[in-house]
Amino acid sequence: MTTQPDHGAALIPRPERTPEAVRVALARLAPHRLAELERHKENALAAAIRSGKIGHLTHWLDWWMREVEIERRPDLYRRRDDALAAVHRTTDKDDPGFRPAMDALAAVEDEAARAVNE
Template sequence: MTTQPDHGAALIPRPERTPEAVRVALARIAPHRLAELEQHKERALAAAIRSRRIGHLMHWLDWWMREVEIERRPDLFARCNDALAAVHRTAGRDDPGFRPAMDALAAVEAEAARAVDG
């Protein structure tokens, strides 16, 4: 785990950018998501084998680094849940509240990406 700066009181330190470190971090903060992580990894591995390209695995690791960032930071986790709830309250893409809710969700994801990429 790294000692990179946190935004608020993070539940755990940010993990190193390795599959095992991400899995261990997720097991500590969101163990209910481990099956999702493993299924996603199996799909990424199968796609990498089919295409003979590592990009699928890199995408998987990047995705889960962002997901762990959201899960480990109560500020991002709350904003993410609020945005998802707002999306689900809309009647679909034509609902006036849909775009602002999706923008809020995208902002959370972008902040998580900046945190793990920076």
């Protein structure tokens, strides 16, 4: 785990950018998501083998680095939870609350992506 600056009171330090460090961090923060991480990793590995391109694996690592960033930061976690709740309250894409909720969700994901790429 690194000692990179946090944006708020993080629950754990940001992990190094390795599959094992991400898995360990997720195990500490959200152990119920480990099976999801493993399924996603297996799918990425299979796609990389089929295509002969490592991009599937780097995408997997990028995605889970963002997920861990959100899980480790209560501010981001709360904002994502609120945005997801708002998305689920809308009945369809024409609902006036749908676009603002999706924008809020995208803002959380963008902030997490920027943080892990500092």
